[in-house]
Every structure is written in structure tokens, then in C-alpha cells.
Amino acid sequence: MSILIYLIPIALFLGLLGLGAFIWSLKSGQYEDLEGAAHRILFDDDDPPSQPFDSENSA
Amino acid sequence: MGQPALSDQPQLHGALENDASNHAPSGYATLVETTPEGLNTISILVSGVHCAACIQKIEGTLNHQPEISEARLNFTTGRLAITWSGASSNIERYIKSIEDMGYPVNPYDPNIRAEETKAEERFLLLCLGVAGFAMGNIMLLSVGLWTTTGETMGLATREMLHWVAAAIALPTILFSGRPFFRSALKALSTGHANMDVPISLALVLASAMSLLETMHHGEHVYFDSAVMLMFFLLIGRYLDFRARQQARNSATDLLALQTGFANVIEKNGQIRKILISDLKEGQHVRIAAGEKFPTDGQITEGRSEIDTSLITGETLPRTIETGGNVFAGTLNMSASLTMRVSAIAKDSLLSDIIKLMEEAEQSKARYVRLADRAARLYTPVVHTLAALAFCGWFFIGGLDWQSALMIAITVLIITCPCALGLAVPVVQVLATGKLMKNGILVKSGDALERLSEIDTVLLDKTGTLTLGRPTLENPPDGQTLRLAASLAAHSSHPLSKALVQSYEGPLAKAENIKERAGQGLEADIEGRHIRMGSRAWCGDKNAAQSDTLELWLDIEGQTPRLFTFTDHLREDAAATITAFKNAKIDTIMLTGDRASVAQNVANQCGIGSVYAEQTPPQKYAHMQSLKDQGRKLLMIGDGLNDAPVLTGAHVSIAPGTAIDMAQNAADIIFMGDRLILAYETFKTAQFNQKLVKQNFALAVLYNIIAVPLALAGLVTPLVAAIAMSGSSLIVIANSFRLKVTK
Secondary structure: OOOHHHHHHHHHHHHHHHHHHHHHHHHOOOOOOHHHHHHHOOOOOOOOOOOOOOOOOOO | OOOHHHHHHHHHHHHHHHHHHHOOOOHHHHOOEEOOOOOEEEEEEEOOOOOHHHHHHHHHHHHOOOOEEEEEEEOOOOEEEEEEOOOHHHHHHHHHHHHHOOOOEEEOOOOOOOHHHHHHHHHHHHHHHHHHHHHHHHHHHHHHHHHOOHHHHOHHHHHHHHHHHHHHHHHHHHHHOHHHHHHHHHHHHOOOOOOHHHHHHHHHHHHHHHHHHHHOOOOOOOHHHHHHHHHHHHHHHHHHHHHHHHHHHHHHHHHHHHOOEEEEEOOOOOEEEEEHHHOOOOOEEEEOOOOEOOOOEEEEEOOEEEEOHHHHOOOOOEEEOOOOEEOOOOEEOOOOEEEEEOOOOOOHHHHHHHHHHHHHHHHOOOOOOHHHHHHHHHHHHHHHHHHHHHHHHHHHOOOOHHHHHHHHHHHHHHHOOHHHHHHHHHHHHHHHHHHHHOOEEEOOOOHHHHHOOOOEEEEOHHHHHEEEEEEEOOOOOHHHHHHHHHHHOOOOOHHHHHHHHOOOOOOOOEEEEEEEOOOEEEEEEOOEEEEEEOHHHHOOOOOOOOOOEEEEEEEOOOOOEEEEEEEEEOOOHHHHHHHHHHOOOEEEEEOOOOHHHHHHHHHHHOOOEEEOOOOHHHHHHHHHHHHHOOOOEEEEOOOHHHHHHHHHOOEEEEEOOOOHHHHHHOOEEEOOOOOHHHHHHHHHHHHHHHHHHHHHHHHHHHHHHHHHHHHOOOOOHHHHHHHHHHHHHHHHHHHOHHHHOO
């Protein structure tokens, strides 16, 4: 049972790590656009989107 | 892009540029803010964003610009934040490029969005996260406590586990229990008891007694139950808050979409674009043909026709001259006008309507939600049961006070409304989310519950049963229509737009275009001089007068032709009425329009009772008398004249094209042209309510089983944990049936 002396603090530490990550993600606004995040995963970063931006003739 | 289509592009472009320079300096540049790093930043609302490709297209195009450091689009709210270096006027280019991609852009008014609700949401989420962390860790310890006895584990180990659990649970309850404690204190300070009082009591007593038990080397501690209870309740609380906030957000988004710009005439005659919300009394505003009046005011210059259908329900345009009063939301149809902004319209119509709305607001009894009614019943019952358990075991059962109190606390914990607290919010969040996907915004939390109870539907005509915009009734042969549409394309008059809409194909090039204020438009097309406009200007003065909307086309060397326009019924108007009728719901039409027109529409869509030529006070009185008969009314309307009825009715729905005031007054707003959405919302509301009631029944059933166990003192921490999580999961699973069904 004496192993608990180590295991419980380790478990708590890992849990706190998770909690810290959650608080960080909350503070950095990652819960503000949940639907958008669901769509963003579909982006293909290797393929730069759309034609070049041209203010004169983009119509 | 196809080459031929570009042939008349330069000309259109020229027109756009002229238009822009007229209003310089433009409005968006004034909204740009400077960050501490010296960068420019702006938030705008982009509509029509539906998928990942839209986000990528908009963000990608903007981020392609070297000077833009960040462009980020919030998919949920449609808010696009752009940060860039360089001239603040660049924003005009960015906005143009977004509009060119086909996404309408509106200024974003930060004042509309309440920042505090965001803070509140974060606070709840934080409490939930902390509670979740604590619950996980305590459960980890509890598994050991549940599965072994003091003898096998060793008393010292058990005690240590109890102390670790206490060390996690106590700060957590103090931290994450705050939403409940605050609400309970608030209720108690006004001499009431709400659902949060027994919750807080259970949390505090359970932790305090468990701490005492730990100190006295006791066997059972309820830290795990207390934290679990709190975690489940916080989930319910958070979902409830999100459903409400989503409703509020969608409403404020609608308002934000309508904050456009107005063209103010400066003292030196220059025209400047400013936000409508920044208009001040006494300012002079120019309203071009085809624009809506930004506020109430008085015409100081010009003569035109205005479309007041949103306000009066009247489909025919009205002539307005210098000195006439106009209201926000009215459409200027034919010629440019100048108006003076007046803060309070003295006109009787508007003040009447405002008075009626206030009256409706006051007379509307505060609706008590089913959940609140359940809570009212529940609170005293729980308190009595807990007190009985304590007294019974202490006085009759002969237990010492600690044990008796422990049993009373288990009663409090086990009856605590985990399932009850989740029964409504989960269904609500799922239902509003589902409706929103179909373009239906539920603005108030209890709207669906009220909607499920209705027995009568009141409908407005113009803009509700009908589309509220004219469409061409008698399209002529292709060649004539082509010429007419080619000319009409150069005007923003609603009738011209309707004409262009009814034509498909390439337009001819028009030259020497001249717009005659209040009369019409003339141009040379393919060598022929063509005029289009009012009867007096280019029509056949001897033709029979009709009361439909009309436009005359005079092609050189031909007899003038008449185009008539009507406000068409929504395609599914009749189907919607039939659907309501089949659901045994009465349908009644209330309109300000003339009896003949109203009856005609009623016949087409099968409405039995028609009340035409109703002034706003009459509409309101009619609603009141129906209410007095004990009917539960659903009002569907879009105009200013409907606003009092929308406010006063049991529940109300407005189309997305309705004016601000009507959208504010309504509980539910649907987007697009499909009226049947109103019926679909009703069906969803009914199903929603059925699920809520089932959930309540499940919660009651759970209590019937669990409470006797608790009273008998048989509930150990393990039983409490299983009972609470089991009942909550069943309720959630039942709610998700809403997602599965169509």
C-alpha cells in the first residue's frame, strides 16, 4: 500500500496538468467558435486557396 | 470567367465607382481601430458563410495580402476580424473583395454584444472544468473505497484516502459551487427558495459532515457524491446558459446586420456615410431611390413614392412630399429624398404602437416554465423529506445525531435534481441547435415550450403569407422583356428589380441612360429610344385604372406596354395553413390591407376567418378578445403594425425580412422564404415538450425508487454515485432522440 504515497501525487499531478491545459485553452478563446473549429479541420494547408487577391479586377 | 459577360462590365464598374465617390469618405474606414502595436484592426459581420470552403476562401484571400497580419472568421457568429499594417482606408478594398466573392458585409457594432455574457459563460465552463477534474480524481480514490472494507484495506489507508478526497473536494466545492451558492443566497435574501437552495444545502452539509466523519475515523464519506452532484448540475447549468445565450446572440446578430450606414449631408453640402446608430436629431440625410429610411424623420426635400407595407400592411406605394413624416423601415421607391432626423416621431401611428406594445408587455403574465413549476413543487418536498429522515432516525430510530444527519444528507443528495436539472437544458440545446441548422432562430428560452401549447394561429398578410416584394405578373415576349430588363437593370427601384429578376439571359447594352426623378428611366438600346416609368410619363393615359402596381414601357415607334406586379403568396402558404388545420389549430388572418385583397389571399390559402383593414389598435384589441376567451395564440407577422400583437401573443414568429421592431418583439425568427418553417418549428416544439415531460417522468421514477432507499439509510456513497450518474445518463440518452428523429 505504501506505493500509494507515490501514485496518488502522480495521479493528482497529471490531473492538474489536464486542468491547467483546459484553463489555458479556455483563456485563449478556444471555446468561442466550436462550430468553426469543426470545419477548420477540413482545411488543406498544402494547397493555398483561391486566386490572388486583386482589388482592381476581382469582380 | 467567360469573356462575353465582360462586355458591359466597364460601364457597370464606372457606375459603382461614381457611386462610391459620392459618399466619400466611406463609413468602414471610420470604424477601424489602432492596436497598441500600431496595426489597424476592424471587426465586420460577414453573412452567407456556410461551410469550411467559405471560411477558407475569405480568410485565404485576405491572408494572401502581404500587409494583412491576420484575418480570422468566427463561423458561429459570422464575425470577421482583420488586422493589417498600412493605411486604414485599405479596408475598403478588403470589403470589396469579400463582397465580390458573394458574401454581404455589414458593420459590426461591438456595443450590441454584451461582453459580460461571454465572461459568465467562461466562468461556468471554468467551474465545470474544475469540478470535472476533481470528480475524476476523487472517483479514482473512491473505487478503492467502494470495493474494499476497512479491514482489508487497512484503517490507516482508508483514512488517508478520505483526507486526500477531502483535500480535493473542499476547495472544489467552494470554487465550483459558486453559481449555486450565489443564486441560492439571492433567492433567500428576497425571502424565496429556489432549486439552488436544497442544492447548496446538500453540497455544504455533505462536505461538512464528511469532513467531520473523516476526523472521527468514520466509514462513509460523501465527498465523491457531492462533487459528482455538482458536476452534473453544472453541465445542466452550462447547457441552459448556452441555449439562452445562443438565442440572444442570434437576435443581436440580426440587429447588427441591420445597422447599416446613412448618408448624412454636412453643412458644406458634402455627403458623409455614418452608422445609423450614430445619427442625431436634426441631421439631414439623403435617401436614394431603393433605400430604406434609416430612422424616423420629416422630408425636407424631394418628392417620391414610398412603400409602407412593413408598417401598414398596405401594398400600394404612397406619394410623399416635403413636410411628410416617414418611419424607419419604410422603403423609398422612386426618387432621391432628403430627410431631417427626428428623435421621437410625433405621428399618432407610431406612438400608438409603442403605447400598445408597453401595454402588451405589462399585461403579459410572466410565463412559468414547466421546469420552474416542477422546482417549486420539488423544493419543499425535498426539505420536508430530509427533515423527516433526521427526526425519524434521531427520535424514533434512536440513532445518534451524526448518523441521523448523515441519512438526512443522503436524502438531500439522492433527491437532488441531477436528472431534473438536465431534463430541460439538454433537450433545449439539441432542439434550438437543430432548428438553427434549418434557419430558425429561437430567441427566448421558453418560446418552444409556449409554442407547443398553442391552439390558434394569427397571421399577417403582407410579408408573412405573401413574400412582401413585388414580382412581375405578365411577362411579355422575350424580345420586349429583354429590352425592358436591360433598361431596368440600371435602376434600383423595386419594380425594376422585380422586372430584371423575371428575365434570364444576356442583357443588351444601354447608352445615354437618364434617370428622371419620380418619373422613370430612359436610354438608347440597340438604336432605339426606350422609356420606362410611370403612367403619367410614358404610359397610355387612357388605359383603365387598376389598383395593382404598374410600370409602363414605351419603345420608340410602338404603343406603350403595361407591366403589372403583385405581391405573390409564399409558395408554401397554403400548405402551411393546411398543416396547421390538420393539427387542429385555428387560423385567422389579421391585416391592414383592403378587404378585397385580403379575402383574395385568404381564399387562395384556405384561411377561414379574415379581418381586413385593421388598424394596429384594432389588431391588438382583436388579439386581446381572443386571449380573454382563453385561447393560446401564435402570432406570425412582420410589420410595425404587428409588433403589439407579436408582443402580446402567447408566442410569436417573424420572418427574417421583418423590421427590427417586429423581430425584437417576436420569440422566433425564420430565415428564407419558406413559411412552412413556422409549422415545422411548431412540430419540433411539440416533440421537444414531449421529451421534456418524459425526462421529468424518468426523474420522478428514479426518485420513487431511490428516496425510500435513502430514507431507510441504505444509500452508501457507491449507491449514490450509481443512482445519480445512471439517472442522468438515461435522461440525456432520451433527449438525444431529438437528434435521431427527422
